[in-house]
Amino acid sequence: MKIGNIEFSDQPLFLAPMEDVTDHGFRLLCKRFGADMVYTEFVSSDALIRRVNKTEAKLKSSDAERPVAIQIYGREVDAMVEAAKICEEYNPDILDINFGCPVKKVAGKGAGSGMMRTPELMVEITREVVKAVKIPVTVKTRLGWDHDSKIIVDLAEQLQDAGIQALTIHGRTRSQMYTGEADWSLIGEVKNNPRMHIPIIGNGDVTDGMSCKKRFDETGVDAVMIGRGSIGCPWVFEEIKHYLSTGEDSPKQAFLWYMDVLKEIVTTNVEHTGERGGILHSRRHIAASPLFKGIADFKKTRIAMLRANTVEELFAIMDEIPSRFEV
Numbered sequence: 001m002k003i004g005n006i007e008f009s010d011q012p013l014f015l016a017p018m019e020d021v022t023d024h025g026f027r028l029l030c031k032r033f034g035a036d037m038v039y040t041e042f043v044s045s046d047a048l049i050r051r052v053n054k055t056e057a058k059l060k061s062s063d064a065e066r067p068v069a070i071q072i073y074g075r076e077v078d079a080m081v082e083a084a085k086i087c088e089e090y091n092p093d094i095l096d097i098n099f100g101c102p103v104k105k106v107a108g109k110g111a112g113s114g115m116m117r118t119p120e121l122m123v124e125i126t127r128e129v130v131k132a133v134k135i136p137v138t139v140k141t142r143l144g145w146d147h148d149s150k151i152i153v154d155l156a157e158q159l160q161d162a163g164i165q166a167l168t169i170h171g172r173t174r175s176q177m178y179t180g181e182a183d184w185s186l187i188g189e190v191k192n193n194p195r196m197h198i199p200i201i202g203n204g205d206v207t208d209g210m211s212c213k214k215r216f217d218e219t220g221v222d223a224v225m226i227g228r229g230s231i232g233c234p235w236v237f238e239e240i241k242h243y244l245s246t247g248e249d250s251p252k253q254a255f256l257w258y259m260d261v262l263k264e265i266v267t268t269n270v271e272h273t274g275e276r277g278g279i280l281h282s283r284r285h286i287a288a289s290p291l292f293k294g295i296a297d298f299k300k301t302r303i304a305m306l307r308a309n310t311v312e313e314l315f316a317i318m319d320e321i322p323s324r325f326e327v
């Protein structure tokens with residue numbers, strides 16, 4: 001499958017854009033484990049046009065990440081067009097528009113999934129952004145605002161007509177936030193709509209080879225996007241790819257192998273943001289990592305890891321785990 005001129009292997013896996021997670025270091029790591037495309041954290045068009053340094057820093061990527069998409073959000077045509085042009089200066093392969101974020105500070109103001117309530121404006125922004133840049137523009141959105149307004153099938157056609165070159169659908173409504181189970185049936189309906197010809201990327205609750213294969217098989221989507229399943233678990237891409245190509249789970253690595261990957265996340269974060277920021281930034285990965293799930297009597301150690309304030313303290317706790325627990 002192709003997005004613009006970018007060619008992907010069969011059944012590609014994309015790393016989802018995630019605020020405070022998919023920074024440069026994490027994107028590179030996921031890439032190393034086989035992610036076929038990575039996305040930046042979303043960036044606010046309003047902050048970009050004010051040229052806020054901290055926001056603009058999020059646009060930077062390296063060639064090793066390619067193909068890489070920058071994702072923007074906002075609710076005004078002019079600001080989105082101007083922000084899109086600024087993003088293009090950073091030379092990403094794709095510009096993605098976020099019409100899916102459910103959090104109040106975004107959706108409540110009409111941006112992100114808030115746009116589900118003003119689909120005409122969503123389509124207008126999309127059309128103008130497509131016109132404003134030379135790189136392929138894609139959209140990431142949800143099924144609809146709530147259970148009674150799942151507009152995605154019709155909306156997908158309109159977004160395609162506005163010129164986007166791929167569409168990612170997270171199988172939840174805005175009202176669901178992240179609760180319940182992602183519903184892939186409408187994602188399949190969009191994919192199998194004979195009017196649709198752009199690639200459809202399915203997203204929601206894929207965390208392992210079996211769930212990924214099921215989604216590809218049932219819906220025929222062109223790519224699957226993985227978000228939370230990669231937090232504290234960047235090797236998930238390698239595991240899923242192994243399953244997709246062999247139908248079997250990949251052989252387990254030694255506990256210390258996984259631990260080294262987690263330590264690498266910490267070290268990279270500390271290199272980029274200093275010790276305090278780097279440790280804070282890594283906590284989400286440590287808390288979510290499947291590596292520590294199911295270890296008996298682990299609670300105290302988990303809390304100690306999440307309270308550690310220095311790399312030395314954190315790594316000392318981690319280093320003790322193999323001798324103190326059955327891992």
Ligand SMILES: Cc1cc2nc3c(=O)[nH]c(=O)nc-3n(C[C@H](O)[C@H](O)[C@H](O)COP(=O)(O)O)c2cc1C
Pocket residue numbers: 016017018019020021040041042071098100101140170203204205206225226227228229
């Ligand atoms: C911590 C976190 C941050 C997120 N930030 C973004 C974001 O910046 N842009 C976006 O489009 N979606 C964002 N999402 C949504 C994910 O990209 C994805 O659509 C959602 O988590 C469902 O996929 P999953 O079940 O594989 O996690 C975020 C999700 C999480 C958990």
